[in-house]
Structures are given as C-alpha cells and as structure tokens.
Amino acid sequence: MSTGSALSSEPREFKERQGFNRRRGALRRRVHQVNGHKFMATILRQPTFCSHCSQFIWGLGKQGYQCQVCTCVVHKRCHESVVTKCPGCKEDNDSSLLAGRFNINVPHRFVVHSFRTPTYCNHCGSMLYGIFRQGLKCAECDINVHKRCQNNVANNCGINAKVLADVLQGLGISGE
16 A cells, blocks of 8 residues: 555644635725715716716716615715715614704605606616606606605705705805
C-alpha cells in the first residue's frame, strides 16, 4: 500500500482563508432620509418622470432616487426638496413634535380611467400600460397613478409640491 492513500490515520485540518467570507469590493448603498422617505440611488430601466417636479429623468447609470418604502422616484437634485411625508413611514407618537411641523393632509379622490394617449404615473414615474382602464385619475387634481401606486401616494391633492418647496425655501422653512 502507498503512504499517501485516502485512508491515512492522521486528521485533516481546514484553515479558513482570511477575508474569504466577506463581501469583497461590495459597496454599501447610501440611504438618504427626507420626510420619512428612504431614498436610494437607482438605475431606471425605462423612461421615467420625477414625482416632485414632473420633468423627465435623463442620464445613464443611477439617474434618480427611489424611495424604498413608497416607490416614488425623484431626480437627485429634487430629493432634498420633497415636502410630502412618506405614506409608508410610521407615525411619531410625540404630539408636541408634530404640532410645530409643517403638515399637509388632503386626500385624493381616485377613479378608474381609460387614457387615450400614452400616460405616465405621477407617483412612480413609469408608463401606465394597457388599452383601457390603465390606471386611476384624481377627480380633483387630475394626477394619474397605477392601481398598485394608489395606497403609496401622499395626501397632497391640489398642491404643487415643487412650487410649495420653492416658497418654503424662500421663507427659510424646512419641509421636514
């Protein structure tokens, strides 16, 4: 018999390589928190519009920020100007804290609508697909959303968020 056979009596030792189990070269994605929104830079795989300023989001790579809770999409330049509170974030129980804050709570009245032209969701920024009954339209302020986005839309009916953010910034008041 040979001395190097698999049936040798001495036990084998396995040594763990240093750093082998760690995430090599992985970058942690940064979370930007504004009014309860948890924005992260994201790659947009289809044409998308900003839910804050309603302009098209241009560029390659990570062009926009998407809230990980309510899925709204905004420009990188707009994410700090968002004045609406994230509908998916938990409420603060401290009433004294809420009393001094700026607050908007005007709910939308959504009805099912069939759009005749290609239309984009005012919340997530992506297109409303289908031939008829593609999405919902607010009867008061005419914003268009997917059925899946309805519960994530902030209660800001009739309020232009960009104009409000500009006015608050001019007054030196934070939307948070």
